[in-house]
Amino acid sequence: MSNEFRTRIKFCGFTRLADAQAAIRLGVDAIGFVFYEKSKRNITLEDAKTIRAQLPPFVSIVALVVDAEPDFVRKLIVEVQPTLIQFHGNETDAFCQQFNIPYIKALRVESKHQLEKDIIQFPNAKALLLDAYVPNQPGGTGKQFNWSWIPSQCTQPIVLAGGLTSDNVTSAILQTQPFAVDVSGGIEDQPGKKSLHKMEAFVNAVAKADGQS
DSSP, X not given: OOTTOOOEEEEOOOOOHHHHHXXXXXXXXXXXXXXXXXXXXXOOHHHHHHHHHTSOSSOEEEEEESSOOHHHHHHHHHHHOOSEEEEOSSOOHHHHHTXXXXXXXXXXXXXXXXXXXXXXXXXXXXXEEEEEOBTTBOSOOOOOOOGGGSOSOOSSOEEEOSSOOXXXXXXXXXXXXXXXEEESGGGEEETTEEOHHHHHHHHHHHHHHTTOO
């Protein structure tokens, strides 16, 4: 891959200010908060608002929700002021659009055929995040899917997720050439608690793929 393109990086599942600040110092493009009670990385609106208020400009703040009630999403937008919403459930394009804020739609990849059908269902998504399909788990599984299933021609930016670590993200980028990569478990000591060493190694591995190191 040439130096003309830099793969964007999103770190997700933050619960501590110091972790988010460390990620930003490493050059991460987006910080993700998980608003889903069943997740081990779930954060309250109050805690996310507190962290968000202390983050610098020029970094995207992403709020992840799973089949949330519209009123909750509206409250989240007012209190946390995210840059965009990441919908990780069974939401439709119309549902995601109603909040008048840019959104990413996460798709759980079960098969090549299913992915091809799902992609066209969200024409208004700013990007499509592709994650592994695991029954009854909307994301954060740490599992990979078959990267060869990603269509070579897709009109929307692709965010690659699912089981990424500093050990495999270089090859993942070289194989799929996504717009961005998204990681949570691969940069943690435990759910919601990030590892500075793993975050730094991940950023370096992405730079390696981009031909910048």
